[in-house]
Amino acid sequence: MPVVRLQQVTYYYPLTETPALQDINLEIEEGEFIAVIGPNGAGKSTLCYTLAGFIPHFYKGELQGTVEVDGRSTQDSNLSDWVLRVGLVFQNPFNQISGAKYTVFEEVAFGLENRGVPRNEMIQRVEEVLEMTGIADLAARSPYSLSGGQQQRVALASILVMQPKVLVLDEPTSQMDPIGTREVFGVIRKMAQKGMTVVMAEHKMEWIAQFADRVIALWEGKIFLEGKPQQVLTDERLAEKGFGVSRYTTTARLALSRGLWQAERPLPVTLEEAVSGFAAIRNGQSKGKP
Amino acid sequence: MHERLSFYVKRESPLHQLNPLTKLTLIFGLILPAFLVPFYWTPHLLLVLVVFPLAFLGKVQGEYFNAATRLILPAAGFLFVMQALFIPGGEVVLARVWFLTLTQESLLYAFANAVRIFVMISSFTLFMLTTHPSELMSDLTRRGLPGQFAYVIIATLQIIPQMQAKANTIIAAQRSRGLDTESSFSRRIRALVPLVGPLVFGSLVEVEERAIAIEARGFTSRLPKTSLREISDRPLDKGLRWLLLAMMLASLLSRIWFS
Numbered sequence: 009m010p011v012v013r014l015q016q017v018t019y020y021y022p023l024t025e026t027p028a029l030q031d032i033n034l035e036i037e038e039g040e041f042i043a044v045i046g047p048n049g050a051g052k053s054t055l056c057y058t059l060a061g062f063i064p065h066f067y068k069g070e071l072q073g074t075v076e077v078d079g080r081s082t083q084d085s086n087l088s089d090w091v092l093r094v095g096l097v098f099q100n101p102f103n104q105i106s107g108a109k110y111t112v113f114e115e116v117a118f119g120l121e122n123r124g125v126p127r128n129e130m131i132q133r134v135e136e137v138l139e140m141t142g143i144a145d146l147a148a149r150s151p152y153s154l155s156g157g158q159q160q161r162v163a164l165a166s167i168l169v170m171q172p173k174v175l176v177l178d179e180p181t182s183q184m185d186p187i188g189t190r191e192v193f194g195v196i197r198k199m200a201q202k203g204m205t206v207v208m209a210e211h212k213m214e215w216i217a218q219f220a221d222r223v224i225a226l227w228e229g230k231i232f233l234e235g236k237p238q239q240v241l242t243d244e245r246l247a248e249k250g251f252g253v254s255r256y257t258t259t260a261r262l263a264l265s266r267g268l269w270q271a272e273r274p275l276p277v278t279l280e281e282a283v284s285g286f287a288a289i290r291n292g293q294s295k296g297k298p
Numbered sequence: 299m300h301e302r303l304s305f306y307v308k309r310e311s312p313l314h315q316l317n318p319l320t321k322l323t324l325i326f327g328l329i330l331p332a333f334l335v336p337f338y339w340t341p342h343l344l345l346v347l348v349v350f351p352l353a354f355l356g357k358v359q360g361e362y363f364n365a366a367t368r369l370i371l372p373a374a375g376f377l378f379v380m381q382a383l384f385i386p387g388g389e390v391v392l393a394r395v396w397f398l399t400l401t402q403e404s405l406l407y408a409f410a411n412a413v414r415i416f417v418m419i420s421s422f423t424l425f426m427l428t429t430h431p432s433e434l435m436s437d438l439t440r441r442g443l444p445g446q447f448a449y450v451i452i453a454t455l456q457i458i459p460q461m462q463a464k465a466n467t468i469i470a471a472q473r474s475r476g477l478d479t480e481s482s483f484s485r486r487i488r489a490l491v492p493l494v495g496p497l498v499f500g501s502l503v504e505v506e507e508r509a510i511a512i513e514a515r516g517f518t519s520r521l522p523k524t525s526l527r528e529i530s531d532r533p534l535d536k537g538l539r540w541l542l543l544a545m546m547l548a549s550l551l552s553r554i555w556f557s
Contacts (some may be wrong), residue, residue, distance in 0.1 A: 062510060106453075170516070232425065
């Protein structure tokens with residue numbers, strides 16, 4: 009049985025005529041890693057907010073269809089209970105700091121205090137999650153004194169400590185430098201390996217190709233393509249619709265048009281696939297020549 | 299600069315160990331007698347015999363006397379001069395300069411008032427030096443203060459340095475695009491517009507995101523909240539609070555009785 013189920017979901021933001029999401033049908037199995045791609049305004053964030061219950065509980069507007077997680081729908085639940093089902097981490101790490109706490113440890117414990125978790129259990133859970141996200145050494149620091157990558161891991165830890173069933177990430181690394189990106193994706197990879205169900209909106213195709221079990225391409229609020237990362241991320245139609253395309257795919261496509269890529273070989277998304285593809289060509293040529 | 303967001307000084311002292319509410323009561327247990335008890339030397343004695351020793355008891359004497367000489371003394375001194383010179387009445391004239399008259403009565407009155415202000419600001423200063431803001435808020439929330447209220451107080455304390463940093467960034471950005479912030483007064487006023495706009499609107503956008511962020515951590519949950527900080531509330535605290543309340547009441551009564 010799927011853990012997340014969206015049926016015929018259509019959503020209009022308040023005072024808008026065009027839907028931000030239109031007829032979305034989606035089922036996500038437990039432990040699956042879903043990547044959501046799409047150009048700006050395609051509905052990635054809206055989908056994330058819908059899963060996390062902020063639509064319809066925080067943003068009003070009109071929501072049609074049902075959003076169910078673990079057999080219960082958002083409409084029948086309130087937001088402060090929903091956070092135990094779906095945890096949301098978004099782009100700007102700075103704005104995710106509560107502002108009510110003076111140390112990283114307290115910051116991560118904030119959600120547990122709100123949920124009335126007993127103190128002993130709280131300390132244990134916070135310690136575990138700090139260890140898991142690799143920020144145990146920052147526990148006594150002020151969350152404001154950290155780098156972007158560190159702050160985003162604090163934000164991740166603050167959500168993971170609530171032990172949600174599904175983790176929703178809305179472009180978690182879009183404001184990070186390469187080091188921050190690697191740190192944050194490192195934690196996400198660990199969570200995926202532990203069998204957590206993850207939905208991640210992201211632009212960085214090379215990372216998606218490494219993580220995702222399934223990719224959903226949104227365009228103008230609709231699901232435009234859906235499938236295995238390799239197949240979706242190298243689809244020809246992506247570039248013309250304004251999706252980001254991995255530079256390795258672009259390179260290989262150009263190579264293909266010049267006869268420098270084996271036609272039967274799928275186009276690469278990551279550096280590794282590209283290198284092995286070009287290596288195969290070179291080996292093939294050297295074998296072919298007398 | 300981001301590491302230090304409050305006046306709190308972390309030390310091990312009997313004053314630090316007191317429950318925040320006890321210390322809050324202590325503030326008023328000092329201020330009320332200083333203002334109400336009709337005996338003239340009350341505020342002076344309180345200052346020398348209670349406030350100063352408390353600073354040593356709390357092991358914050360360095361920070362306290364620093365603040366006292368740089369902040370509290372000038373404020374109280376200013377008040378003293380103004381009151382001494384401008385309070386009318388009094389028979390024993392000490393000096394007359396132009397239209398100003400200094401009498402013995404106004405001098406004594408101004409002196410007592412200045413010391414009262416000194417006691418008042420001092421007790422708040424000692425409170426802030428020895429009480430962590432989160433500790434205060436957790437304790438008050440536990441006693442029934444709404445969580446939203448506590449959040450607003452703490453978040454405001456934390457947001458001020460952030461806003462300052464952001465304002466500096468915006469000023470630098472606008473100046474690098476040729477905004478004149480250093481010439482005539484009217485130009486400076488006009489320069490405010492492109493500075494305040496981004497700061498205010500930027501902050502409003504952030505408020506929405508921050509609301510989502512704390513909501514995602516169950517902020518509006520109706521369950522009774524727990525606290526990571528353990529706040530001690532010993533029998534000593536309770537006893538002290540009753541004693542202080544009795545003292546406040548006594549000073550109020552003394553005022554009514556003797557006047």
